Amino acid sequence: MSTVVLLTMTGLGLGALYFLIASGLSLIFGLMDVLNFAHGALLSIGAYGTWWAASGNLPGAGPGGAGFLLAVLFGTAVGTAAAVLLELTVVRPLYTRPREQVLATVGVGLAVPALLSGIWGSDARTFPGPKALSGTFGLLGAQVPVNRLVLVAAAVVVLVALRLFLGRTRHGLVVRAGVEDRAMVTALGIDVRKAFTLVFAIGGCAAALGGALGGLYFGSVDPRQGTSLLIFAFVVVVTGGMGSVTGAAVASAVIGLVQQFANYYTAAGLGDLAVVVLLAALLLLRPRGLTGRLA
Amino acid sequence: MSTVTETHDRTGEKHTVAPGPGNTARLLRRWWPAAALLILAVAPYSALPLPGLLDGPLGSPGSLQLLATCLLFGALATGYDLLLGRTGLLSFGHALYFAAGSYATNMFLLEAGLPFAVSALLGLCFGTALALVLGSVSLRVTGIGFSMVTLAFAQAGSILVSRNPGGLTGGEEGRAAPADLLPSGLVGIEHTANLYWVALAYLVLTLAVVHWAVRSPTGRVWEGIKENERRVEVLGLKPYGFKLTAFVLAGALAALGGLVHLLLTGGSTPQTTTSDFTLSLLVMVVLGGSGTRWGPMVGGILYTWADHRLGDLAGSGAVADLPAVLRVPLSQPLFLLGVLFVAVVHLLPGGLARLPSRLAAVRRRPATTETLPARKARKENGRP
Numbered sequence: 209m210s211t212v213v214l215l216t217m218t219g220l221g222l223g224a225l226y227f228l229i230a231s232g233l234s235l236i237f238g239l240m241d242v243l244n245f246a247h248g249a250l251l252s253i254g255a256y257g258t259w260w261a262a263s264g265n266l267p268g269a270g271p272g273g274a275g276f277l278l279a280v281l282f283g284t285a286v287g288t289a290a291a292v293l294l295e296l297t298v299v300r301p302l303y304t305r306p307r308e309q310v311l312a313t314v315g316v317g318l319a320v321p322a323l324l325s326g327i328w329g330s331d332a333r334t335f336p337g338p339k340a341l342s343g344t345f346g347l348l349g350a351q352v353p354v355n356r357l358v359l360v361a362a363a364v365v366v367l368v369a370l371r372l373f374l375g376r377t378r379h380g381l382v383v384r385a386g387v388e389d390r391a392m393v394t395a396l397g398i399d400v401r402k403a404f405t406l407v408f409a410i411g412g413c414a415a416a417l418g419g420a421l422g423g424l425y426f427g428s429v430d431p432r433q434g435t436s437l438l439i440f441a442f443v444v445v446v447t448g449g450m451g452s453v454t455g456a457a458v459a460s461a462v463i464g465l466v467q468q469f470a471n472y473y474t475a476a477g478l479g480d481l482a483v484v485v486l487l488a489a490l491l492l493l494r495p496r497g498l499t500g501r502l503a
Numbered sequence: 504m505s506t507v508t509e510t511h512d513r514t515g516e517k518h519t520v521a522p523g524p525g526n527t528a529r530l531l532r533r534w535w536p537a538a539a540l541l542i543l544a545v546a547p548y549s550a551l552p553l554p555g556l557l558d559g560p561l562g563s564p565g566s567l568q569l570l571a572t573c574l575l576f577g578a579l580a581t582g583y584d585l586l587l588g589r590t591g592l593l594s595f596g597h598a599l600y601f602a603a604g605s606y607a608t609n610m611f612l613l614e615a616g617l618p619f620a621v622s623a624l625l626g627l628c629f630g631t632a633l634a635l636v637l638g639s640v641s642l643r644v645t646g647i648g649f650s651m652v653t654l655a656f657a658q659a660g661s662i663l664v665s666r667n668p669g670g671l672t673g674g675e676e677g678r679a680a681p682a683d684l685l686p687s688g689l690v691g692i693e694h695t696a697n698l699y700w701v702a703l704a705y706l707v708l709t710l711a712v713v714h715w716a717v718r719s720p721t722g723r724v725w726e727g728i729k730e731n732e733r734r735v736e737v738l739g740l741k742p743y744g745f746k747l748t749a750f751v752l753a754g755a756l757a758a759l760g761g762l763v764h765l766l767l768t769g770g771s772t773p774q775t776t777t778s779d780f781t782l783s784l785l786v787m788v789v790l791g792g793s794g795t796r797w798g799p800m801v802g803g804i805l806y807t808w809a810d811h812r813l814g815d816l817a818g819s820g821a822v823a824d825l826p827a828v829l830r831v832p833l834s835q836p837l838f839l840l841g842v843l844f845v846a847v848v849h850l851l852p853g854g855l856a857r858l859p860s861r862l863a864a865v866r867r868r869p870a871t872t873e874t875l876p877a878r879k880a881r882k883e884n885g886r887p
Binding site for chain 2 (some may be wrong): 237241243245298301302305307308310311312314315316317318319320321322323325326327435439442443446475477480481484485487488491492
């Protein structure tokens, strides 16, 4: 029983991490038809930003208490800024060439991890975290690490915030309409490009937050972390339906749980394999699942 | 580019009859591939030092190894362009077929102890069959869905190889090929020249196959699919079979490349299975010029050379003395290549292959003596 509880909580924590990457990825693809290969790099930027601040380089920030909160805020802000910069300088000039947009993000996705490993080395760095978050707590007889709970809480907050933003604000309305039919929104005289930047900022913010909290989950940061998570985020996006935030939330929980349980109860690595094969199977069985529906 | 070369060829033919001062230039334009091939073929006999470009003299084993790797990747990029630039298929799983050729041949050598020729043939067949099976499944979806299915299959292969099932693949370490089963002329540092010629032959073969395939009636249909798939369907042709042909042909060429890589490096490495490997092929093709005859080859050679040499240069004194702001980015070849790639995508659509015609256009423009007021007046009148 305790194993099942632990696996469930770990799976949900991993799923929360996937959701933080996939929500932005899904919105960006739904609205702009751009599969953002640089999204993993945004996560890495958030992770390194937080690590840098929490290691005592930012005044006021540190590994414990309010200092860590400030570090996470700093990392998220840097990631958001990087995402906006990416949209304005790399993606926007290629507005009329969708395939080149994807190619350009591939280039950024290669360059950023290389730059990070150039500055801080290619080896994993220990991630400093508050004492309160590195311990465990008892749940139904299992000792569950607290950081799983932090990730799940962050993912729920992001999900609720995104739902409120998309459902209750005018900008959210534009984004939702843009996912449904971009040409029509443009024809109505609304500048969709503002929504593009906005969606990139939101996606970058969520991914960078995922990077900051992913540091807690993995206990370390390394330059290739974001890229290796990206493929599972793709699986989530496809499973949940492109452009759907709620779909991404459900899919990420399912994927995280399947991966954890399959890895534990069958041979190690089979869970990863199962998830990847699931992606292929889903795409082949319902190719229409790719069309954006914002729930 | 192919059309551009064609017109060059035609003008060349037309003018070879008439003697004139431009004759040599035209001959050069027509025969430079043959000249380049001749130079590349005799390169191992030369001791020409190329400081900066290569570490040692041209004929030294180290330089030949690097050159052979460059040629191999030039050929691989050319084969990959059969999908990307000729048929318009964005596959993220090309590494799988390359790795399949390398690993399968190695397995047949190591586990079954078959002679090299048989293993190579079986490995090639395995890679081609894998491309046929997975291609026929992947091509059921189109657009970005196809890209992601190929990515998923390649990732599954990558996970499988790194998990080392039954000790077959050697996991993260990869597996060395058994030297006693390989042809003796292709093993050891003293035979690097032979390996170089093998890589060169692979490049020539790939270029010839791609050139022939693109000009065949099937190649015309590929071009049509790339431009507008719906229209090809309306013409009464089924794109699926044509796309599968391109996929299997590219897969077979990649598997053959994996075989050459196995000989060249003396083993199979899991790095060749990763999605990063496919992405680097993508970068090579776009860098050089997708859909052109020489572009992908140039991109592949340039990328591989830069990837190897920039790392060495970073360790040299010239870069080590620079301030950190310059030194850190310069010491990361992948960063430089990524930035260069983004720059090419933005500023040079069509890749490096388009550079000569672009430069010619720029050179021609100042030649038209047009004064600034005249241009202004023309603009105001709204005429082009």
